[in-house]
Amino acid sequence: MRKRSNSCFCAFCRSERTVYRKRHVSATDIGLSLLASALLSFIVWQDFDPRLVVFFVIAVVTAELFVVFRWRMSIACAKCGFDPILYKKKPELAAQRVKAHYQEKAEDPLSVFAPPPKLPVLIRKKA
Numbered sequence: 001m002r003k004r005s006n007s008c009f010c011a012f013c014r015s016e017r018t019v020y021r022k023r024h025v026s027a028t029d030i031g032l033s034l035l036a037s038a039l040l041s042f043i044v045w046q047d048f049d050p051r052l053v054v055f056f057v058i059a060v061v062t063a064e065l066f067v068v069f070r071w072r073m074s075i076a077c078a079k080c081g082f083d084p085i086l087y088k089k090k091p092e093l094a095a096q097r098v099k100a101h102y103q104e105k106a107e108d109p110l111s112v113f114a115p116p117p118k119l120p121v122l123i124r125k126k127a
């Protein structure tokens with residue numbers, strides 16, 4: 001059986017996290033949507049009805065939205081807020097989001113108990 005997710009490290013804070021591999025619906029999902037729409041057609045009209053296409057389209061669109069949303073939400077790091085896809089498109093906006101995430105964490109009193117990010121230590125060189 002194929003793995004559903006990959007374990008990787010955040011490019012910004014180096015913390016380990018899990019990212020879903022699946023980006024879009026597969027043939028299996030489409031087949032299950034067809035089966036579900038056929039069953040729904042039997043429940044509603046007690047026969048195969050051409051209107052089951054509507055159920056099928058709704059099921060496939062819902063499945064695609066769910067899979068894409070799940071994948072997209074797993075890409076951004078939960079610990080530092082770094083989003084590599086956003087970083088490729090708009091690096092300034094990605095940096096702004098990370099700053100906002102850390103600002104939010106600094107204001108949250110419960111974040112004292114959270115493990116710190118594994119950011120690289122910056123050492124100033126004396127001139």
Ligand SMILES: [Zn+2]
Nearest residue numbers: 010013077080
């Ligand atoms: Zn991170």
